[in-house]
Amino acid sequence: MHFQLVLQQLGLSEHEAKLYLASLKMGEANIADLAQALQWPRSTVKELAEAMHNKGLMHFYVKHGRRYWIAENPDKLMINLEERRAALKTIMPNLQAMRSEIGGKPNVQLYVGAQDIKQILDDIIETKHHIAALMSHDDWLDTFGEEYTNDFIERRKSHFLRMRLIAPRTDFTTRLKQKDSESLRQTRFLSEHIDLRRTSNFIYNGKTAVISLNQKRPTGILIDDPDVVHAQLIYFEALWHQSSEQ
Secondary structure: OOHHHHHHHOOOOHHHHHHHHHHHHHOOEOHHHHHHHHOOOHHHHHHHHHHHHHOOOEEEEEEOOEEEEEEOOOHHHHHHHHHHHHHHHHHHHHHHHHHHHOOOOOEEEEEEOHHHHHHHHHHHHHHOOOEEEEEOHHHHHHHHHHHHHHHHHHHHHHOOOOEEEEEOOOHHHHHHHOOOOOOOEEEEEOOOOOOOOOEEEEEEOOEEEEEEOOOOOOEEEEEEOHHHHHHHHHHHHHHHHHOEOO
């Protein structure tokens, strides 16, 4: 799994993760050195370094009137994670009680932009439930890239989450199907007359996510409603039986 992606999943922003990794690799460096390594303005690096200092992830010492920055030991990340887990555990019963009080009302969440949509993929992994997916896979690659796509597959495999996938037949999805067995996946191809494009749909654990892969403004809608999911599964199963394995 990519180091930067893991750090972002721990709560660091993209720029914070890049700065932490650069600082960790350099050992110690002043703002100018870090700015040169990252090809960022010095003001940006200075602001981020101070923010990460406040989070306890970087520290500095002064030598000849200049600050030299050092990334904290990576063990600090684990300590922070355990502290956050312990804090969350203390309030979990109250959070669950608050959820039950809403009486199972449907919940709809909107995600705009590729980075926000990745939260839906994180939710799929965290719920640990098998997945039914209808995907315009080539458009998905154009939006999220092959590295992130492969990382999601590895995360899903590590949690033993199986996926039934319906996709248009393309060179990429044909190669993808060849790895179905090792990827805990079963792929079927849409009929040629069905023109699925720039859209993906995930169904899992009483939720359904509809994602528009519009290049200018990717948008995802996550619906937590068993009745809507039931209808979505009816549509999915109908397509599944009409789709081809070859």
